[in-house]
Amino acid sequence: MSKRILILTGDAVEALEVYYPYLRIMEEGYEAVIASPKRKVLRTVVHDFEGLDTYTEKPGYQLPAHISFSEVIPEGYSGLIIPGGRAPEYxxxxxxLPRIVSHFFDMNKPVGAICHAVLVLTALNKKWYFEGRTMTAYPACRFDVENLGAIYTTITPFVDGNLVSGQLWPDLPGLMREFLKLVNAQ
Structure with missing residues (x-):
């Protein structure tokens, strides 16, 4: 049976951070399932650095969510990807969400988190998942990483056990390479 990978996201997800993993998972021969708060067509966004101290945002592609969060049965998935953008904040x-994400940490299944994905991890009520672990995220999310009890690093991608983290969309090739190593090793 082909492995299934869950991608948790919503509107305003960074387009590259959802499409690259989605396509790469399918290229590997696995099933990629996109879940969002509601089953709907999601609106992605494109973030770029254009001379400001922060990123700019433009409308991106539309992407259908296959299932809603309420329909997710996490036991049926071999790994989890959490893209960034603005989606994680809502x-x-x-x-x-806590029920879904906790399962992957409880079962030591691979979790890929990029950019602002750490905001999703802050929703878990078990900070001990992260206490003393090392991870990276978008630099402005450093405090969120540290508030989880984790150690922030600028090394990207960074692998700590089942957690593979990256800072920005240019880190996706390395993040997906390391994430898929973990999935393939199962």
């Missing part, structure tokens, strides 16, 4: 409020 999907972390969904009541189903």
């Amino acid at each position: 999907i972390r409020l969904d009541k189903h």
